[in-house]
Amino acid sequence: MRTQVVIIGSGPSGLLLGQLLAGIGVENVILERVDRDYVLGRVRAGVLEQGTVDLLDEAGAGARMRAEGLPHDGISLAFDNRLHRIDLAALTGGKRVTVYGQTEVTHDLMDKRSAAGLMTVYDAKNVLPQGFDTASPFVTYEKDGVTHRIDCDFIAGCDGFHGVxxxxxxxxxxxxxxxxxxxxxxxxxxxVPPADHELIYANHPRGFALCSMRSEHRSRYYVQCPIDDKVENWSDERFWDELRLRLPKEAAEKVTVGPSFEKSIAPLRSFVAEPMQFGRLSLVGDAAHIVPPTGAKGLNLAASDVRYLFSGLKEFYLDKSPAGIDAYSGKALSRVWKAVRFSWWMTTMLHRFPDTDAFGQRIQEAELDYLVHSQAAATSLAENYVGLPY
Structure with missing residues (x-):
């Protein structure tokens, strides 16, 4: 079999790239190692930059997001038992973020791909990209005990941190x-309904907390915990008590408690692999970089990678020029590192580190106080949070 682009991974980045390519007539096949239901069962982030929203619209997959997503013009920082609102829209000339779950993004893109009759191979085992250092790359995989080969022009690795x-x-x-x-x-x-109509990021002596949401009736909450903690140590009652202890009184009183239907502990790390391109193989999203979720950049960075790669492939196929493809890694990494810096900064400013001494604690407190009282500092946070330009 032959196609123009093989995409490894059917998460949102692979699906978004496939949909954009199909829109300009570029043939593509997606290979996914697990089944469709498993992909849709992943619980991930849900704060979309304006650039990500625009890309989903360009791919023809933005209708439900526009109808059901929650546009947010600001966020609140909680410390010293007070809420301090950062007006994202006012500080960035009207830019905002949209709360819409990654699972919903994936579902919308899957539905568009299926409706268009585009090929996705689920349960593709032992996927292996080969020959990408030549002009004739190909990918092999096993399905139902049979080995298959797809020859192609380019391979896009959208298969996550642990992918092949x-x-x-x-x-x-x-x-x-x-x-x-x-x-x-x-x-x-x-x-349960969220505690506030916008996200609350809390710095507290007991540790960080985040009040987020997936809809007006579904809430997502987080508390900082030891790296070796166990989910079974946390009953719902203990979680709700701890969350409210870390919030200012005005926010804590608005927390509606209820049974959780998903509970997990995620480690935090920053990771970047350079370069992001090797001949005809390009790495996209988590395959190349991971950021802590504090800055809400994981899915958005994957989308910006897709934008750069799609632009390069479009230039290759429509303008017969390799310049855009050749520039992919440099352009993507420039934006990646800015997002890595922002995510690291948000993480260090809002969390309590076990080895922080009295001096370091005072520095963190001064940083927060300066941030909410300086328009220049608040503007810097706001323009990074809504998404830097491509």
């Missing part, structure tokens, strides 16, 4: 950068 794409690159060709954080996030989902 980055692992297929010679290790001496990669430069890795990593920072692990000494805590995790205990998160729950519950069918």
């Amino acid at each position: 794409s980055r692992k297929s690159v010679p290790q001496d060709a990669l430069k890795l950068f990593e920072r692990a954080y000494p805590f995790g996030w205990l998160g729950i989902l519950a069918e």
